[in-house]
Amino acid sequence: MKVGVLSFAHVHAAGYVSVLRGMPGVEVRTSDPETDLAGAGEVRGREFAEQLGAAYVDTYEELFAWGPDAVVVASENARHRPLVELAAKHGVDVLCEKPLATTLADGEAMVAACREAGVRLGVAYPVRFSPAYAALRAAVRGGGVGPVLTVAGANNGWLPDGQRAWFTDPGLAGGGALMDHTVHIADLLDELFEDARAVEVYGQTNNLMYADRAAVETAGLVTVRYDNGAVATIDCSWSQPVHHPTWGGLELQLVGERATVEMDAFGQQVSGFDERRRAGVLLPWGVNLDEALLRSFLYGDDGRGSEPGDGEPVRVADGASGLRSLRIALAGYESARSGHPVALD
Incomplete structure (x- = not known):
């Protein structure tokens, strides 16, 4: 299974990459080209990918050309919409960091784009x-x-x-x-x-x-x-x-x-x-709640996800x-x- 991580802006991005790299049968590729708004001293982009030991490409389009089965969006909140819509355009399931968006209009547009493209949209609530x-x-x-x-x-x-x-x-x-x-x-x-x-x-x-x-x-x-x-x-x-x-x-x-x-x-x-x-x-x-979240998103409720005590499966x-x-x-x-x-x- 091929999984891409789009952006290192969110503090959880490193954890997602670490978990995905440790999953058998999962190949990870990352991209973080939009570092223009990073704070002073923040490590982003290819340098951060090298620290994580993760494969890296310079653009999001290169990552989608690789043919991922799913992507994780870990950008700044206000930049979720274009990345989710890009995943929908390429027919790729997408797990988006929380909150879904910063405005109701953006959130509704993201849901509509994924519904129209027939791809799953998950929100990262571990x-x-x-x-x-x-x-x-x-x-x-x-x-x-x-x-x-x-x-x-x-x-x-x-x-x-x-x-x-x-x-x-x-x-x-x-x-x-x-x-x-x-x-x-x-x-x-x-x-x-x-x-x-x-x-x-x-x-x-x-x-x-x-x-x-x-x-x-x-x-x-x-x-x-x-x-x-x-x-x-x-x-x-x-x-x-x-x-x-x-x-x-x-x-x-x-x-x-x-x-x-x-x-x-x-x-x-x-x-x-x-x-x-x-x-x-x-x-x-x-x-590891991030691992449980990612397993459920990637594999569904087939026994590899998390099951609560009342017997009903937890879903993303x-x-x-x-x-x-x-x-x-x-x-x-x-x-x-x-x-x-x-x-x-």
């Missing part, structure tokens, strides 16, 4: 494949929790400008922390609630943290009301301390009529202290799912600007 989420979903789907009343979610992390400066560029990222960290939890709830849909969003943001480093919001709280009666709050802040040993995490507390369940997607780690460096140490272990988020989580993030921005809740169609 937390769907977390064993912690599998256990939470099994508890909810099994009925033991009862109807869901409230959800408190937190997806916090480092300020990402130290790795890729574009994350704090509102034109390229579509915003700041709210755009970056609302959509993961919004997608989990979209998958968990199945046919239930978000009907109202209220958001607040500020940039009191790192105001000297970022012109976008660095903290946010988004409240989402669903038509099944559940109300969710999402802490989407870049609030992880700068020198903390891990980037951040994703946690959910779900309250039902009969029970409360909690999950920590990245809680599989051993903690300790390094006396020589005089610093805390966190060593992760367990499932599709374009329609990506649009729904994008709508929640965009409504959060609209609400933060107006100071009022925003109704969703």
Whole structure:
């Protein structure tokens, strides 16, 4: 199987290349020609491919001429659309980094292009494949929790400008922390609630943290009301301390009529202290969520993907799912600007 990686802009691009290179029977080729907006000191293009030990071509057209079976789009958020449409033009399945786009018009155009071309469009939400989420979903789907009343979610992390400066560029990222960290939890709830849909969003943001480093919001709280009666709050802040040993995490507390369940997607780690460096140490272990995501996208639900505890296979988020989580993030921005809740169609 031939798989291409389009752009090294996203911080996850290196991880995708590493996972793909380790998959038996997978041949990887990369391309990253659009480095004009890279920050000072960022390693991109052929040099970055050489560091990863990955084959590289100078243009996207050269990569598609190679005849890939699938591609992964890891560009800046605002540059997703042309690359997804290019994949659709060549009849190639495409997995796109989240959020799907920075505007609803771009997201809808991407979904339409892939539908018309008859190719699969997936959105990279790897937390769907977390064993912690599998256990939470099994508890909810099994009925033991009862109807869901409230959800408190937190997806916090480092300020990402130290790795890729574009994350704090509102034109390229579509915003700041709210755009970056609302959509993961919004997608989990979209998958968990199945046919239930978000009907109202209220958001607040500020940039009191790192105001000297970022012109976008660095903290946010988004409240989402669903038509099944559940109300969710999402802490989407870049609030992880700068020198903390891990980037951040994703946690959910779900309250039902009969029970409360909690999950920590990245809680599989051993903690300790390094006396020589005089610093805390966190060593992760367990499932590689990027690998589970890529296996499911490439091979489908044939036993090589991830299966949650309730027996239902986890599937990669599709374009329609990506649009729904994008709508929640965009409504959060609209609400933060107006100071009022925003109704969703």
